[in-house]
Amino acid sequence: MKHPQKKPEADFDHILDIIHQGKNQALQAINIALIETYWQVGRYLSQKVANSGWGKGIVKQLSEWIANKAPEVKGFSAQNLWRMKQLFEAYRDNTKLSALLRVLSWTHHCILLAQCKTDEERCFYAELCASSTWSSRELEHQIKRGVFERISLAGKKLSPVMRELPQDVTDIFKDSYLLDFLDLPEQHIEKDLQFAFVKNLRRFLTELGHGFCFVGEKVRLEVGNTNFELDLLFFHRDLQCLVAFELKTGKFQPEHLGQLSFYLEAIDRDHKRPHENPSIGVLLCRSKDDEVVEYALSRTLSPALVAEYETRLIPKALLKQKLQEWSRLIEEKQAEITGSAEVTA
Numbered sequence: 001m002k003h004p005q006k007k008p009e010a011d012f013d014h015i016l017d018i019i020h021q022g023k024n025q026a027l028q029a030i031n032i033a034l035i036e037t038y039w040q041v042g043r044y045l046s047q048k049v050a051n052s053g054w055g056k057g058i059v060k061q062l063s064e065w066i067a068n069k070a071p072e073v074k075g076f077s078a079q080n081l082w083r084m085k086q087l088f089e090a091y092r093d094n095t096k097l098s099a100l101l102r103v104l105s106w107t108h109h110c111i112l113l114a115q116c117k118t119d120e121e122r123c124f125y126a127e128l129c130a131s132s133t134w135s136s137r138e139l140e141h142q143i144k145r146g147v148f149e150r151i152s153l154a155g156k157k158l159s160p161v162m163r164e165l166p167q168d169v170t171d172i173f174k175d176s177y178l179l180d181f182l183d184l185p186e187q188h189i190e191k192d193l194q195f196a197f198v199k200n201l202r203r204f205l206t207e208l209g210h211g212f213c214f215v216g217e218k219v220r221l222e223v224g225n226t227n228f229e230l231d232l233l234f235f236h237r238d239l240q241c242l243v244a245f246e247l248k249t250g251k252f253q254p255e256h257l258g259q260l261s262f263y264l265e266a267i268d269r270d271h272k273r274p275h276e277n278p279s280i281g282v283l284l285c286r287s288k289d290d291e292v293v294e295y296a297l298s299r300t301l302s303p304a305l306v307a308e309y310e311t312r313l314i315p316k317a318l319l320k321q322k323l324q325e326w327s328r329l330i331e332e333k334q335a336e337i338t339g340s341a342e343v344t345a
Contacts, residue, residue: 032102042088086113096123107136121148132210149319150174156326159297167239177309190247211238221266230263241277252288254296261302
């Protein structure tokens with residue numbers, strides 16, 4: 001008796017997976033060879049500029065000579081040749097960037113060279129780009145949204161409790177979250193904000209950053225005979241902990257932290273699993289006074305932070321100005337502490 005033949009779609013899918021995997025490996029190999037070529041050209045040009053006085057004029061002559069001598073060779077315009085030199089000089093003494101050199105495409109590197117002003121900013125976006133597999137368009141989008149400045153600001157404002165956590169929270173949270181995709185009216189209530197988050201969950205997860213996983217909304221917390229409701233709950237894969245978001249459509253008030261601390265205690269007692277780290281809370285407000293926030297966080301015993309949300313794109317110049325001002329304030333405080341310690345000694 002003949003058995004009925006199974007449909008071969010599963011086998012076809014497997015063969016297609018093999019083809020896609022082979023094509024991806026071929027593209028990766030091509031990219032590695034291309035970046036290696038550009039790196040070697042950049043090294044040679046850098047040495048010639050330093051030792052033989054080559055300038056943009058000679059590099060332009062070189063580009064024209066290559067075009068005439070080998071017209072089939074593309075990608076060696078005067079601008080591109082100069083970028084190869086910049087690539088070598090920007091990456092040669094930076095261990096982090098050098099490790100990512102062949103992981104990213106040439107287009108990625110060109111964007112990083114053109115739009116990032118410091119090595120720190122360039123490293124930040126290069127690492128995020130590699131871990132999140134951003135396209136070049138997404139990389140430009142994230143730079144325009146000022147992700148580096150917003151995360152750097154949050155890192156400088158971490159409370160003592162957040163700095164003492166067993167896991168490293170550096171480069172995870174933002175000082176402000178850009179929610180221009182929610183299409184909220186200027187006047188809105190917390191219910192509208194929460195509904196918009198869930199409706200646009202994929203884009204909100206992108207704004208939160210790599211590693212966040214959605215757990216639930218309006219999470220019920222039962223304490224004694226009373227029920228409470230947490231707005232949003234996430235899990236972070238790298239931090240290995242639950243992250244609670246409490247939403248406020250008004251200005252930050254110190255009493256908000258008491259509510260968030262209570263929710264974190266309830267989560268850790270009733271929801272956290274034994275192998276997980278202590279839960280972290282994020283109070284997301286419409287606006288905040290940084291000095292009031294700093295006072296409120298300095299005595300809290302819960303791992304929490306306060307961020308604000310923006311419904312329109314924040315100018316990068318303003319973000320950079322805020323970052324410089326906060327960095328200067330921290331330096332002044334550290335100088336005061338050092339001076340006081342020397343006087344006491």
